[in-house]
Amino acid sequence: MRTRLSLALAALSLLLASCAHKEPEVDFKPIQLSWNALSEEAENHPEKDACVIAVTAKMMRERAVLDSKSEVLDYLVNYDLKGGILEFEGFCGVSASRESPECRWTASCPSAENVVVKFHNGD
């Protein structure tokens, strides 16, 4: 009888605990992006700012980035104009292992709405 009562109390406690409002836990990853234009054309491209923002957004949502083992991801991002399209290439800085899948990626930005980011492992 005592055992049943204990179990019932434990179940109730578990239920109440699960129903209690909890602050969402946030797992965040610090990312540094240093942008480097390889040509004047790329720097002055009218879509450059929008593309930089779009690529940043994409990067920040990439699972590879978010799941990275590195405490801080420090990217040097070179960009240039290739065939009228802004192409971005990112490399990890010294703080991360360059062999990690998230440490090398490329992105093309035909327009800010159509950015494609590819990591060197093909993701």
Place this chain on the structure above:
Amino acid sequence: MSRIMEKIYALFRMNILIFVLLAATVIALFAYKNGLDDITFLNLSDYAYVIPETDSADGGASAVALTRTDSSIIVDYELKEGYAYPYAGVKILLGDGKTKGRDFSKYDSIFVWIKPRGEGTVRLYLRGYDADFYREGDEGSLKFNEIEFFPLEETYPAVFVPQEFRVASWWVAQNEINVHKARVDLSNIPLIEIQTGTNAPLGYGTLEIRGLCFKGKKIPWADLVTIIVAVWFVTFLIILVIRFFDYNRERAANKKRQEELERYLEALEIEKSEYEKSSRTDPLTGCLNRAGFGSVLLREQENLNKNGSSVSFVMLDIDHFKEVNDTYGHSVGDEVLVNLSKLIQGKIRNSDSLVRWGGEEFVILCGDTPIQNAQFLAEKLRIAIEKAQLIKQQTITCSFGIAEMIPGEDPKKLFERADKALYASKEGGRNRVTSATYKRQNR
């Protein structure tokens, strides 16, 4: 009792004029009732212009003799046949005895002391002058205002009121007097006659006449009432005028007071607004301080929770600021802070808020801004600060930490994220932008 007295005093103090007027009215009425008498007494014993008369003037044979005592006159007469209406009596001349007599119209009662020693009535004529029908030298043309009465045996006087007098009808008929003129008029009486009456028996008789008394009030009742009403009316008019001016004065004073109050209120509002502003802003840089940041944060939090509108934090810290202070002094440090805040203010939107978080640390709260845009802004600011010559002594750089607010999140967590990102920038070599990108995990 004393409270009642106080109330009465307060009431009268407020209406002192009315109180005075009321008192004056009561005094006037009391004085009228108990005084203000106008008495004219004709004591015939020492009045010189008393002349005996009989019907001999009309062709009769009656005789009369007049003697004076200390207190009266004695008229001894003998009525004889001869004239159709034999009579005897006395004439009392007033004024010139013809045209200028005495005015008895203001008196309301006439007292006559006559003691007869014989039978029959006595006639009293108050002969009135009227220029319309007076004939020069003809005493008969004086109006006969008459009353005929049986004198009292006692010593009391016979008392009449003017309304009891009548104009003798035979005189009206003889002189063909217009009916409008045949009214009793006592305004100018040059002659009074006291005679034996119509049915006095022939033979001897005596009339002891002490005198006549006319009694009235110095002020007629109608005049008194008119004066009182007029005084009340004028007083109320004065009160009304005084109140009107008082009201105008009070209104002007109130208006002035109200204007003053409004000015004070306005000044207070300005002072309050300035105080509020100063309590919410950093005095050195003019940007918000932490206290001012609270309300902005609350507003953006509501926006996020209601509309899902992104809110990002850009936390920035001046690199090696302590060294700047130590090397060049605090005034240069202050210059850095001021110039930096000016530069940032010039590059952010009006909807963004720049907050001096403390020391050399600033926060930019960007409403409706996702993290990638905040990152972009921070990168722009970083480059701009690096390029700008904030002070002439050296180049100043800043490190940035970016975080985006999650709906329902405690702002402290957000600050922690931004702070850690900033720390990462510092650790990474400064003059960097680090974004605290996140993934949410529901446990």
